[in-house]
Amino acid sequence: MSSKLIKAYDRLSEAEDFCQAIFMAAAGLEDAEDSSVFQRLAEVAKDKIREAMSIISEVREGQE
Structure with missing residues (x-):
């Protein structure tokens, strides 16, 4: 599950970059x-x- 959360976090980070590009x-x-x-x-x-x-980070911290 942790690797899936990392992948989800990475995709969101990429989406954040796209938002900055749109801006x-x-x-x-x-x-x-x-x-x-x-x-x-x-x-x-x-x-x-x-x-x-932030939610993903909280979940990941809860798994450690």
């Missing part, structure tokens, strides 16, 4: 309102990913 790409949009919407969505997704990563 940065949105900054290049010409329309400030469009940019703001995409950046906010990326931030919300990143928050949810970090919450899931």
